[in-house]
Amino acid sequence: MKRSTALATSAAMAAAIALVAAGCSSTSAGSSSDGSSSNPVTLTFWGSYGNGGNSTQQDALNKTLIPAFEKANPGIKVDYVDIPYDSLLQKLTTSAAGGTLPDLVRSDIGWVPQLGQLGVLTPLSDSMSDFGTLSKATYPGSLSTNKYNGKYYGLPLDTNTRVLITSQKALAAAGMSTPPATFDDLKQMAAKLKGTGMSVFADGGLGGWNIYPWIWSNGGSITNSSLTKATGYLNGDKSVAAIQMLVDLYKEGQIPNLITGNQGATSTSDGLPTGKYATILDGPWMKGIWGGQYKDFQPIYAPVPHGDGPSTSVVGGEDIVLTASSKHQTAAEKFIRFTQSESFQIDMAKTGQMTVIPAYASKQAAIDPYYTMYADQLKTAKARLAIPQGAKVDSILNTALTPAFTGSTSVKDALTTAAQQIDPLLTGK
Incomplete structure (x- = not known):
């Protein structure tokens, strides 16, 4: 979200997290289905692009970006499910307890340590052979929001600052x-x-x-x-x-x-x-x-x-994370790589989502010079405490x-x- 300050604190949320903690030990590691033409898969992706009735970002995802990814990867379909922001974390935690998590999540930066602590995410720094290259391309402050207990559980997806x-x-x-x-x-x-x-x-x-x-x-x-x-x-x-x-x-x-x-x-x-x-x-x-x-x-x-x-x-924004229970880990990693591409980042910049990759800042500024000051500030911006x-x-x-x-x-x-x-x-x- 814009400020990424709406971290769950209600009693209901605390109960949901406790429920997940009790059930996480039964979470099995996902398989590595790659979505080849002989082994097609469907990835489920949860997020809140349409939050507050803003359909521009969701339309860009559903009508332009996902079709482009599917065309380049004919064995992989992506089913995006939009969930209201205020409900998403609770749905994630209760779904984890029930073993019904999606493959991918657009997560508020403040949620990644919570989900990492619960053991429901795959550490991308362990699973992706090119994680080092991808991570070095992003703003350091945005990347740091994915780090918990020595591992990186996601990659920056979109960002902002003040x-x-x-x-x-x-x-x-x-x-x-x-x-x-x-x-x-x-x-x-x-x-x-x-x-x-x-x-x-x-x-x-x-x-x-x-x-x-x-x-x-x-x-x-x-x-x-x-x-x-x-x-x-x-x-x-x-x-x-x-x-x-x-x-x-x-x-x-x-x-x-x-x-x-x-x-x-x-x-x-x-x-x-x-x-x-x-x-x-x-x-x-x-x-x-x-x-x-x-x-x-x-x-x-x-x-x-x-x-x-x-x-x-200070850094705000969202990260993309891969759930440990996904049966399509390899295919999901392909979509994660796609979200770091120029086409994904710049198309989303056209809807108001700031890119997480400094190399694309000039093309973002060409869309609207307004972004320039924010991109400059992001070079030194830092994350809040990345703890559960x-x-x-x-x-x-x-x-x-x-x-x-x-x-x-x-x-x-x-x-x-x-x-x-x-x-x-x-x-x-």
Whole structure:
């Protein structure tokens, strides 16, 4: 999905995952049917391309891409089944328990570690002889979303990230000719906007999607490189300084309480084009939203402002994974390779899906130059924590950081509390 933040946290989902864990031991390894003319096969592929009634992507898949693949591989048919995004993970987990998984899944990047932990996926880094070549062609941040416990369980399928978005009205109000490139620029912009009724920045939460770009862009980190410890990293000096900047702006009235969960506050999608907010961080889907609601609005796109580190944003998107129970592993791998091809990636770019392969970025930009800033930001973008409990991390961050913004605790203490709660999730203890 766009933000890939809707990781399942409900009691029903937890029960479904527990059910799969209990039944996974009976999952048998799939066979290697290759879909030759003498041994034809049908691959079942689940995804949410039509989510929200958007038929453009689903039509491209069903009417153009799958037929092209089937023509090139006459022994293989692909049966795509569209499932609402909000139902897909639960259907996957319950289907795994019942032994009725599809061959292939377009998975939210946050689900791959969960499914990998349950043992229902084939590690592509083990099964595909050309995995190294395919993986090196993708954005590193997107690829990393597939890694769990030392293996890669999928390949990136489509991607996105967040960049800074502002407007000419905001720049004029602050007396600036270009968007803020650094933390100091953002603070100076805030000072110039005092008394104008325009907040310098707005965002809709304090989860990883929201705060990681600020931490990384100040040279901070979330965990150690081995993803086993948050304490000493999430609450390190550079991480604290990045969040302290946001807290200071919040206390100055320059960031609205939308960031702390005020559902009544103006949304970022409305606040930027109406001049209530000067800057936001958001993704490539905003063009379509504003094109429908604010036809005259002309957004200006720029890299995430940086402090002591390079401008770094956060990765979103989907991966393609192969289930361990598939009876057509070899044929399924052929389709996975097809999804990494220029024809697949560029045809999907025409529907608004950003390519995961930097080599295709120029052809993507030829479709719409709008993508260029996002493609540039993706070169350094990083993934959120690729662990099965990713949704819990977001909850921990929101709960721990809100008191720092409202003034009842310090940023250092808030991040220390969060780190101490995240540590056991990293080690599984």
